[in-house]
Amino acid sequence: MKIASWNVNSLKVRLPHLEEWVKLAQPDVLALQETKLEDPAFPHGEIAALGYAHRAVSGQKTYNGVALLSRAPITDVQVGIPGFDDPQRRVIAGTIDDVRVVDLYVVNGQAVGSEKFAYKLDWLARLRDWLAQEIARHPRLVVLGDFNIAPADIDVHDPAAWHEAVLCSTPERDALRAIQALGLFDSFRKLHPQAGEFSWWDYRQGAFRRNIGLRIDLVLVSDALRPRLAAAGIDRVPRTWERPSDHAPAWIDLA
DNA sequence: ATGGTGGTGCGACCA
Numbered sequence: 001m002k003i004a005s006w007n008v009n010s011l012k013v014r015l016p017h018l019e020e021w022v023k024l025a026q027p028d029v030l031a032l033q034e035t036k037l038e039d040p041a042f043p044h045g046e047i048a049a050l051g052y053a054h055r056a057v058s059g060q061k062t063y064n065g066v067a068l069l070s071r072a073p074i075t076d077v078q079v080g081i082p083g084f085d086d087p088q089r090r091v092i093a094g095t096i097d098d099v100r101v102v103d104l105y106v107v108n109g110q111a112v113g114s115e116k117f118a119y120k121l122d123w124l125a126r127l128r129d130w131l132a133q134e135i136a137r138h139p140r141l142v143v144l145g146d147f148n149i150a151p152a153d154i155d156v157h158d159p160a161a162w163h164e165a166v167l168c169s170t171p172e173r174d175a176l177r178a179i180q181a182l183g184l185f186d187s188f189r190k191l192h193p194q195a196g197e198f199s200w201w202d203y204r205q206g207a208f209r210r211n212i213g214l215r216i217d218l219v220l221v222s223d224a225l226r227p228r229l230a231a232a233g234i235d236r237v238p239r240t241w242e243r244p245s246d247h248a249p250a251w252i253d254l255a
Numbered sequence: 256a257t258g259g260t261g262g263t264g265c266g267a268c269c270a
Binding site: 009010012013034036061062063108110116148202203204205207243246 | 262
């Protein structure tokens, strides 16, 4: 089962890229972030035509928005973090075959010390508490999405320039480590030890061409699924296309 | 030090 994550930065604009990429990569499950569409505007017909007969969506106008697309049925859909009345549409989860999939668009946080940064840390703490329950209920768990956190300096093009900046700061990395301590490992890093592998490049200053990026799109896999992890990757190809998302898709293959 | 790009939507925000 191939499972992918992609921050599309507007599904309306990126639908042609999504159509092109799924033909190339053929994921069985595709978790989207930043769809920026209210649910009635979701392009169900176009996406069903790509083979995704099953879809679970949670969107809003202009900002945020997540969706799970699947060839196989999605059961036990959960929208948002239970018990957390968050108006921002950032979380959707569902069970596909025997795997629980949690799709996240983590808060960006703007700048260390800002109000949005405090919201990010609070959000991550609530997420951790919920994921503790999820992994107990569903030992075969995949948590993927735009984490807006580069896990370590190896995931940063210029660690000195990003030292203690938002997306790279110690409190954010500690929050990610606390989530991973539940029994979730970083699939890409487990299989690819080399530096210089990123998933996001700023639109400005030709950052992609110069590979000035961060690895912030992650696929965390529970220890129970470790024997089934056959491959993990980041596909830079759609980032080379005209009018791209600023993020590349990240994916895993489970046997 | 500033602003540099892009999406939404038409001004100002978010990233």
